[in-house]
Amino acid sequence: MRPLLWLTAALLAVTTATACGTGGGGGETGPGSTQAATPPDDQLDLDAVVTVRMILEPVSLNPFSTSGVAVDQLLLDNVYEGLVSVVDGEVVPRLASSWEVSPDGLGYTFTLVDGATFHDGSPVTSADVVWSLRQQIAPGSTALRAAEFASVAGVSAPDATTVKVDLKQRDTFLLWNLTQRGGIVYKQGTDFAALDAKDNGSGPYTISAWNRGADITLTRFDGYWGAKPKNSKVVLRYIPEANAANNAQTTGQTDVQTAADATLLQPFQGNPGFTVYKGTTTDKFTLALNNKRAPFDNPDVRHAFRKAINKDDVIAAYGAGIKIGGPVPPQDPWHTDLTGVDAHDPAAARELLAKAGQSNLAVTLDIPNVYPRAIADVLVSNLKEVGVTLTVRQVEFPTWLTRVFTNHDYELSVVNHAEARDIGNYAKPDYYFGYDNKQVQADYAAARTAASDGERDELLRKVAKRASDDAATDWLFLNETRTVVRAGVYGVPTAETTNRFPVSGIAVGT
Template sequence: MFRRPTRLALIGALAAVTLALSACTGTAEPKPTSDGKPDPDASLSVGLVLEPSNLDIRHTSGAALEQILFDNIYEGLVTRTQDNKIENRLASDYEMSSDGLTYTFTLNEGVTFHDGTALTSADVVSSYEAVRTDESVQGHGDFAGVASVTATDPQTVQIVLTEPNQNFLFSLTGRAGLVFKNGDTTDLKTAENGTGPFTLGSWSKGASITFERFDEYWGDKAGVKQVVFHYIPDFTAGVNAALDGTLDVLTAVDPNLVEQLKETGEFTVTTGRTTDKGTLAFNNAKAPLDDEKVREALRLAIDHEALVEAVGAGETMFGPIPELDPGYQDLSEQVPYDPAKAKELLEEAGQKDLTLTLTIPTFYGTTVPQVLISDFAKVGVTLKVNRVEFPTWLEDVYTNHDYELSFVLHVEPRDFGNWANPDYYFGYDNAEVQQLYAEAMAELDPDESADLLAQAAKIVSEDDAADWLYNGATLTALLPVVKGFPKDSINSRIDLLGVTRAED
């Protein structure tokens, strides 16, 4: 779940898409279509679902912006790989002081913005000072612990924190870390002036956005001359566009339609990992969910394997940290499928004939509620479903905490801190978890920090603070002439720098 409801509103639509994704991996043998030699003048055609409302990534929420603009148009000092590892981008190197308070970044030589202006440390300072001081700038919360940002020379930037923060460097891989030209007057809603390997070519609203290769890019040049993002919100229309030759790549493939692509023998279908956490939230602060026996009973009543098969959403998940995040561990032994024990616990809790209400945004479809209704009925729990529009969910559940059970995809990486926040809508308050999380953030050694997070996550699962129904996956269909297209985490960013397309 993202920190700002405005961002949630747009992420929600993308999350609805993710819910429908399948973990299928099989595919027919692709037909040979070329000699495989990359064409440097190629145009790559990519099918996406969610179109941005505007291009101002500094002030506008939504995964649709991050998906195409990160690394392609705009860059930060550091970025992250598909498996969420941090790597240098605009910075050639960085150092952290022994006390974890001071980060010193050295910029790469020869970096220019798309208007030809050379990048200097002054651009980084102005960008980060805006994040630090202006609440309207995306990423402002990530800079809450930043004391100062200064340029020690034209190629060096120093950031000083008020206290150590294990997640700070990772936050620089997101919106907070993007670098913009100092004093730029570009209208970022309709234009751009980044440092990335592509420039904005054109935008046909409601249809497509085109990127053009930036031949003066400071690093390795992009492998294709042009990328056209086609926005196709209808799953069937997306498959048809792939089949009729409009698309080279189709993201967010509907599992019910994937066979149409595989049967042609012309497409490879990949399954990608994400940090999407299909979370069945319990209102820990409200009866009867304030009773741990009730919460445990509900978890034991759910056949997670069958649910994952029904929604086709990746892998089972039994704790709050997904595989791609620090602190992940297999906690499946804590909640085996055991309807008999679930009944016993409900009787012990005095809840033999329990009725609960699940509040769920309308865009998530009916699969998850149907599975839960069936599973809960087997242990004597009647589940009512309250389907609401997303703004209503934000108001009632997220803001006012007026709910019993809820379902939403929490897609943001490294968001375990929500479980250490008693004011978050989960209503979960555990002092030991809060202390472990604080220690994890202050710990300078990444492995030690991850171990502390794992300890805290295990407690959260042992407390049955929620149920994590699945860890989502993404399906992408590609023609074999396309090489290097990312497969993991592409609902949040698609780095196209190393993608190539061969001649047909």
């Protein structure tokens, strides 16, 4: 699953990376639109407490080894930082003020910013960076993103403000991977198992409260080395149910509603107290077909399922989205239009199922209960049309993580793959998809060591095309998010917010 988001010189990210709006319009804006400019500080309540509705609560506050994009959404650039971050798809400085790459592409030298400290007051030094990255590359590392740093031969600190990363071979993804969880800089000697009880990042907020099942409070860290947040606290309220989220927003219990249900926006449209913003995402709602379990070990069956499902029906049921046909969203430089692969064709689907000897197939779908039931209902209807009986099993997200993602104990599953640039999942035969194509693995490996971005991008287009041609999974749609913002609230992120949600630029007018 995926990576991406930064801050120039530590200050710009929050406002620039957030194409957001201020309340007061009552309508719905389109992608790329911006909110009204945030007023000067003397017209803001810099001690305001902002409440934001979220959907998926993290299962742990340990970013080192805990799966789930909710961890990234909460912690990246809010509580923890890396050498670099990402803004509008571009890598930007964070704890590193600058970096240089050697002519052969095998050495990266980072210079740290001045004055950065952890929340316990100790300075962020090159020794902390070296220790953190060595936890990723250590033999047998339990780091969630350890595989992303397989190219790293060693990490060293020539002095207190310089970090040197040496590679075994070129790695065109290194900087990008450093913007993600694997690039977090921890204090040397951090006990990762203790992070649920006490964070110690270098970001603009600390976690002051976690009421499990309800909310998490981020409190401004007054010793932060970068730009001062424009609020004193942000309370993230986890409200999975769409109608309950609408009620919280309309009654003033929340100031911002992220991931608003696009079919339930009537209370906000034409209402001068709110503005609805439409934003791009890398959220790929994916139908996983367990390639290692019958009948989905048969490519004909996988292609049949793809052809049976009408993506327009799924998008209509969900309320927002675009067809993609493959694992790459349009934001990525290696995107290509694959919507014509396995286009909706129920007759062809029935023929393929008959060829595979599966004309009266019954299968089970595991889907986290945070997603609308309407998605599963469309799949039931579409598959019934081609002679497949689909049983839907809605599960809690932690159950999904254990049963499906970790144990691979499933036939079909739907989940939102929100991570950016996660095409490498299709080159992992032990990933929960069970997809194993040696050419895909070779092309992906070659892309990582490519001599240029153009060469990398061409190889990754081949990876995406082959994964689609093999029906490795099915891609139901790419989500377009809706964010509802109360009038008088500024600087709210509205694009690419599922995997990163920087809150220090959110401001409230006086």
